[in-house]
Amino acid sequence: MNASIRVTMHTYVLDCPDSRALAEFYASLLGWEVDASGAEYDWVNVLPPEGVSTSFRLAFQQVQNYTAPVWPDGPIPQQAHLDFRVSSLTEATPIALAAGATLHPVQPGENDGWTVFLDPAGHPFCLTD
Template identity: 45%
Template sequence: MAIAKLDVVALDCPDPRALADFYAAVLGGTLTHSEEDGAWLVLEVPGGQRLAFQKSPGYVPPAWPAAENGQQAHLDLTVGDLDRAEKEVLALGARVLDAEDRDRSWRVYADPVGHPFCLCAA
């Protein structure tokens, strides 16, 4: 029997609204909860998952693939067309982290504040 149920994955960032807007454009969904001061936002994405954004003063983005300030976690996002999805996330402010192997079924990016994520072919 499980001890707990996963409720939400939270990402630290300097501007919760800006990062929430980025992921809402990528994943769809609705912002459902916000602290009055804007320091915490929750995005309900289709399928029932929740992604939160927490203001972190002095935020330092993870480095990929470096060990110092290295990634602590990343998101894998499934897409139907890697090339189309790549164009769309780049237009929203993502940047490519790994462009070496264009023939594999996944690609690595950073969101606008540096969190690594992968687009993975369905």
């Protein structure tokens, strides 16, 4: 079978303890906008600013008894993470920290232009230049 689905929207969804708070973190980090129209279902989207053409968005789903992944080794492994390419890691790092990210103590790519952070819910994400 050679058929495939035609995707018109790509959404990366993160489970978290507070969907609104994590959406606000990523909106602040990326300069995107929070769309809380699904908040009554504990679901909040983060969309690129109006006028930016993309078929990608982030979404945050609030779950009870959320437990953050422990990376690189731990009882709750990371199953996925976000990577963001930036024009300057030196300029982006303080912005990420001011938005609420924390530097992860393990930095395997620090000599290769990769920095690992944790978002406020404990999900790892990377910035690279």
